[in-house]
Amino acid sequence: MPTIDREIHRFQEFLLHQGQKLTKERTALVREIFGTHYHFEADELLFKMKQKSVKISRATVYRTLELLVKSGLVRRVHLGEDHYHYEHVRGDSHHDHLVCTACGSVIEFNDPELEQRQLEICARKKFTPTFHNLQILGVCDSCRRKGEQPASPDRVMSIGEGAMRLRK
Amino acid sequence: MPTIDREIHRFQEFLLHQGQKLTKERTALVREIFGTHYHFEADELLFKMKQKSVKISRATVYRTLELLVKSGLVRRVHLGEDHYHYEHVRGDSHHDHLVCTACGSVIEFNDPELEQRQLEICARKKFTPTFHNLQILGVCDSCRRKGEQPASPDRVMSIGEGAMRLRK
DNA sequence: TCGCAGCTGAGACTTAGTCTCATCCATGCC
DNA sequence: GGCATGGATGAGACTAAGTCTCAGCTGCGA
Structure with a gap:
């Protein structure tokens, strides 16, 4: 899906810019987030990955979300519950x-x-x-x-x- | 302090209205909240009570805050952190x-x-x-x-x- | 293809808040 | 005032969401 590849590319540029790497786990998470989710919770994302038999630990999910927020590709929002939600950003x-x-x-x-x-x-x-x-x-x-x-x-x-x- | 007594009275009326009681713990918490705090966290309130050697458990602090929110005397707010803050309401x-x-x-x-x-x-x-x-x-x-x-x-x-x- | 800095998973840990249950006590009735 | 009783309390176990640690793994530039 070319659109998602663009996001992955943007994320890679962001990572490289500060000496960090694009790993297969990070790529898989970006694919999942931009492919199917809009508003989601960290734990929900973790569950989806497990459902798809993509083995990614909770720590990696949280670490990657933090990076995505810093890169501007994902936003962290409060939706009235007592924990965070995330939403992907697509230039909007x-x-x-x-x-x-x-x-x-x-x-x-x-x-x-x-x-x-x-x-x-x-x-x-x-x-x-x-x-x-x-x-x-x-x-x-x-x-x-x-x-x-x-x-x-x-x-x-x-x-x-x-x-x-x-x-x- | 007559102002605080008014708040305590309002709280008691709210409690009586639904068959609940005004206990010394609840009174002490209302006094603390309306006497000195403005924006505060549950844990901060618990700490202040301990400092003053008023023995009140965590469970009671949370239960009383819930009642105060329901009564409209206290408001629960998000201030950008990942947990709640509270503020007292004084007719404003x-x-x-x-x-x-x-x-x-x-x-x-x-x-x-x-x-x-x-x-x-x-x-x-x-x-x-x-x-x-x-x-x-x-x-x-x-x-x-x-x-x-x-x-x-x-x-x-x-x-x-x-x-x-x-x-x- | 090699070296290594950065990344990963597993699970222990932390923080904020909730629940349980034996015991206590505020209130209404006498 | 004394008593009954239903709601309230404290201690601490438990939960949810998120963070940290560390030994082993891997992406990527040389």
């Missing part, structure tokens, strides 16, 4: 998330006016922003119509594909 | 946070225009919001002037008073 610009607390679905949005307003607030407070993180929790259209009971905001359903956990 | 309205990645200080702001814009985005996406969470990470004015090197965004310094941890 920054966005924020609407997270449905009933079904766990994630809707992305990008709103330049909102971003602009944030910059104004920072300027007013003499604050130099480097990064921000906005999640709006609530109920998506289809859940609202199904009349499903939203979970309480501090107990959001698992997001993503609900992959089984590897560690009992 | 919702606000968001600017978090300095160099010194760990937290600046609050409330911007009705920003909130309004979020509602518009939700309406456009047919999403019913219940709650949101915005942190802007960056460097505060005094750190910028000191020319301090900001920590990388994914490795934010500890926020709060840097209380020693109880568990080694």
Whole structure:
């Protein structure tokens, strides 16, 4: 898949630039992330690799995710749960998330006016922003119509594909 | 301190309303939270109680924080670290946070225009919001002037008073 | 193809938070 | 005040997510 090869190439350039190597484990992870996942958890990724009989340890998954975040190919986000989620980046610009607390679905949005307003607030407070993180929790259209009971905001359903956990 | 007594009274009413009791442990925690802390971590609170020789277990601290969040007296927030922070609420309205990645200080702001814009985005996406969470990470004015090197965004310094941890 | 710096897996360890259960105590009733 | 009782407590085991260690492996430049 040529698109993924481009990501792998970008990752390799990033690694070489700081004297690091592109190993087969790293390549496999990039393939998995850019090939099928969008929002995912570290443990979910580990599980998928095991499912495919690609032997990669937990340590390597976490180490590689850290490198991918540093390289800018992957973003680490909070989606209202008490651990991180990751999403791959494909040259698309920054966005924020609407997270449905009933079904766990994630809707992305990008709103330049909102971003602009944030910059104004920072300027007013003499604050130099480097990064921000906005999640709006609530109920998506289809859940609202199904009349499903939203979970309480501090107990959001698992997001993503609900992959089984590897560690009992 | 009469102000704190008012908070304790509100908490007691909340508890009674659902057949729960105001114990001396819960009272002590409310006093500590409303008396001296603003943004704090669960473990920090536990440490402060131990310092004051008030014997309260970890389980009770977490259980009481949960009740305080439910009662609306305390809010649970993400400040860019991988665990929760809490802040007490004193009738003030919702606000968001600017978090300095160099010194760990937290600046609050409330911007009705920003909130309004979020509602518009939700309406456009047919999403019913219940709650949101915005942190802007960056460097505060005094750190910028000191020319301090900001920590990388994914490795934010500890926020709060840097209380020693109880568990080694 | 060789050497070695960087990488890997296995599993011990850490941190933040939850759960269990025997015992305690706040509250309502007498 | 004394008593009954159901909710609350503490100690510590347990869990989830993530980090660290170290002996052996491997990608890549010479």
